[in-house]
Structures are given as structure tokens and as C-alpha cells.
Amino acid sequence: SRTYQFCSRLYDGLFYGPDFCRIYRLPPAVFADIFDDISSDSGLPRAVLCHEGKECRCEPSYEFGDAMRVTWDWPADDQSADEFIVHYTLSDSIFPEDDRLVITDEAFADLPSLRSNTTYHIMIEPRNKMGGVEGSWFNCTTPILGQIPAPTGIMYEELNATAIRVSWNPIHPNPRWSTPVGYVIQVQSSSTSVASVKDILVDGISTTSYIVTLQPNMLYTFQMAARSSTGDLGQRSSPYLFAPSHINKPDRIDVKRPRTSPKSNREGILIAIVLVVGLLTLCFGGICAHLRLKRRKLEMSMHANAAKNRGTDTPRNNNTNVRNYIFLSYKVLLFLSEEFLKILSNLNQFKAI
Incomplete structure (x- = not known):
């Protein structure tokens, strides 16, 4: 049984009289019968009274994770109610604006956009x-929900130079997480050492793309997440570093120049050429000599044989032979000197090049 206090006040059309109150201890069934009698006399529908959770029940939605289905007992042959208004609010809220409602013409209602693991205060009003x-x-009390997964296929x-299209696969409702109402694209630029993150809100669960405006000649980091009706963000996607293609292109035109050998290689080649030419010259001179x-x-x-026969001209001929041999050696040395000077001249011209 429960204890109830009933109060009445006299009203003559202009003024209210004093209150007359009386306390009764009644079982729930008698209390319901009293309200049913009052409703039947006034033409109003009977009240929906929920005692110890027997007449009214709530269970998780089979389609949406952040919704609850509320059901109540209502006789099928009772046509006194045209509709039902389900009021629901946070159990610890004192603000009237937190009172939300759902209108239905059935003996059940789905309450959307509820918080995870939160207790709500509910009342059914027939009208x-x-x-x-x-x-x-x-x-x-709503169940504990998991975090919305990150979008896939991004x-x-x-x-x-100043625009990029971001596309992704939409996230479908699931009883295990809150129903997304949109997405958030988080953009961070490299303009400063500690750059702030800019949140771009995209409405609609079925949205699959969005065009982001950028500033030229900058690097950007992108991340995406789904957004619930309560503003909570789901899991974020992996960071993506985006570099516009024109940053990597040079502004100047490269001029092709002939390849030149290093200084050490050039000197080695010159020395080898001098040695080869010198050896060839010496060999040629030696062979000729x-x-x-x-x-x-x-x-x-x-x-000499002829001098034996003549006997007198031998000393003069010997002197002549010696002079001829010296002259020949001088000619060979002169030839070698001229060739060496030519090699040095060619070497200086090659270095100048």
C-alpha cells in the first residue's frame, strides 16, 4: 500500500477558497480505480500508472544504440486516448528545457538520442x-555503448592549389554504439610550430564527401571522426599528411650543361697522354739512331777496307766518321726536343680548355 494526500479547493468563479487536504493509505489498485472514475466522468482518458515497473517497461532499441523503447499496458478495446505523449528528462535535471517528448498513437515509443549509461525520468500522458x-x-537507465568507429575508405x-575533396564510406546505425548524425573533419596546418586543430562539421549520416578549402604552399594533416547527437566524437581515423603537388615542382627551369670530369681525373689523363707520347717519341728516336x-x-x-788498299787516307777518314756520328746524335736530340716542346704546348692548351 501507499500513502496519498488529496487536496481540494472551493472556487466560485472569482476567488479560490482554502485548501482541504486528507491523507489516505491505499493500495495501487484502488488508487488507479479512483483516477479511472475521475477520468470517466470528465471524458478524459485513463491515466497510465507505472508501479514498480510492472505496467511500464523500457528496453534497448534493436536498431539504434542510443535509443530506448518504452512500452506500457493499455487495453486494446480502450479508445479513450487518441495519442500518447511520452515525456522524458534526465533524472538529475532541474531545468524545464531538458524535458523532451515523443508523440505516438501506439502503446510504445522509441526515445532517440539518449546518452550512454544514463538514467532518465519518464512519464506517459494519454490525450x-x-x-x-x-x-x-x-x-x-540506458546501456553502456561503445565508441562510434572511425569512417573507412577515406x-x-x-x-x-586551394581545394581538396575528402570522401569516405558512411557509417550505418548499430545497437552497439550511438547513432551518428554527421562527421567531423579535423584539419591541422603547418603554418606555426603549434598549430590549432580546425573542426569542420559535416551534417548527415549518409554524407560521403566534402570539399575543404586550403591555403596554398602549406602542409596539412587530416583526421576524421563520426559525431553523435550529443556532440560526442567517435574514434578518429589515422592521421594523413597532405602535401599539394605544386610544392614539389621547382619554379626554375634546369639548364643542361655538359658533364665535366673532376680536376684530379683531368690531370691524370694529361699526364698519361704526355707519358705515352714521350715513350713513343723516344722509341722512334732510338730506332732511327x-x-x-x-x-x-x-x-x-x-x-777501312778501302784505306788498307790505299794506305794513306785512313786517319782522315776516321776523323770524318767521328764528325758524322756526332752530327747524327745532335740531330736526334734536336728532334726529341722539338717533340717535347710540342707536347708541352698541347698540354697547356688542354689545361686552358
Whole structure:
């Protein structure tokens, strides 16, 4: 049984009289019968009274994670109510604006956009053309929901130097997490060492793309997350570093120049050329000198034989042969000197190049 206090006041059309109150201890069934009698006399529908959660129940929604389905007992043959207004508010709230409602013509209602693991205060008010009758309040606690997963299939398409299209796969409702009402694109620029994050709100659960305006010649980091009706963000996607393609392009035109060998390689080549030319010159000079000496010896032997026969001209011929040999050696050295000077001249010209 429960204790109730009933009060009445006399009203003559202009003034209210004093209150007359009386306390009764009544079982719930008798209390319901009293309100039913009052409603039947005035033409109002019967009240929905929820005692110990037997007449009114709440359970999680099978489609949306942040919704609760409220059901109550109402006779199928009772046509006194045209509609039901379900009032629900936070159990610890004292602000009237937090009182929300759902209107239905069935004996159940889905309460959307509820917080996870939160207790709500609920009341069902039947209404008809004569007015409404407030029922009793009862509590419902929402289940613990998981965080909304991050969007998948995210792609970044550069449109021009100052715009990029971000596209993704939409997130579908699931009883395990809050129903997303939109998305958030978080953009961080590299303009400063500690750059602030800019949140771009995108409305609509079915939205799949959005064009972001950027500043030229800057690097950006993108992240995405779904957004619930309460403003809570889901899991964020992996950071994506975006560099506009024109940053990597040089402003100047490269002029092709002939490749030059390093200084050390060039000097080595010059020295090798000088050595090869010098060796060839010495070999050529030695061969020529050898052939001339051989020829001169043959001529000297022939003159010696002739001198024996004459007996008197030998000393003069020997002196002549010695002078010829010295002259030949001088010619060879002169030839070698001229060739060496030519090599040095070529070397200086090559260095100048």
C-alpha cells in the first residue's frame, strides 16, 4: 500500500477558497480505480500508472544504440486516448528545457538520442480532444555503448592549389554504439610550430564527401571522426599528411650543361697522354739512331777496307766518321726536343680548355 494526500479547493468563479487536504493509505489498485472514475466522468482518458515497473517497461532499441523503447499496458478495446505523449528528462535535471517528448498513437515509443549509461525520468500522458492526463513517473537507465568507429575508405583528391575533396564510406546505425548524425573533419596546418586543430562539421549520416578549402604552399594533416547527437566524437581515423603537388615542382627551369670530369681525373689523363707520347717519341728516336749507327758502321768498315788498299787516307777518314756520328746524335736530340716542346704546348692548351 501507499500513502496519498488529496487536496481540494472551493472556487466560485472569482476567488479560490482554502485548501482541504486528507491523507489516505491505499493500495495501487484502488488508487488507479479512483483516477479511472475521475477520468470517466470528465471524458478524459485513463491515466497510465507505472508501479514498480510492472505496467511500464523500457528496453534497448534493436536498431539504434542510443535509443530506448518504452512500452506500457493499455487495453486494446480502450479508445479513450487518441495519442500518447511520452515525456522524458534526465533524472538529475532541474531545468524545464531538458524535458523532451515523443508523440505516438501506439502503446510504445522509441526515445532517440539518449546518452550512454544514463538514467532518465519518464512519464506517459494519454490525450484526447478533452485534454491529457499525466501518469506516474518511472526511471529507465540506458546501456553502456561503445565508441562510434572511425569512417573507412577515406580518400583525399586534390582539386586545385586551394581545394581538396575528402570522401569516405558512411557509417550505418548499430545497437552497439550511438547513432551518428554527421562527421567531423579535423584539419591541422603547418603554418606555426603549434598549430590549432580546425573542426569542420559535416551534417548527415549518409554524407560521403566534402570539399575543404586550403591555403596554398602549406602542409596539412587530416583526421576524421563520426559525431553523435550529443556532440560526442567517435574514434578518429589515422592521421594523413597532405602535401599539394605544386610544392614539389621547382619554379626554375634546369639548364643542361655538359658533364665535366673532376680536376684530379683531368690531370691524370694529361699526364698519361704526355707519358705515352714521350715513350713513343723516344722509341722512334732510338730506332732511327740505331739504324743510322748500323748504317754508319757498315760505311766505316767499307772505308777501312778501302784505306788498307790505299794506305794513306785512313786517319782522315776516321776523323770524318767521328764528325758524322756526332752530327747524327745532335740531330736526334734536336728532334726529341722539338717533340717535347710540342707536347708541352698541347698540354697547356688542354689545361686552358
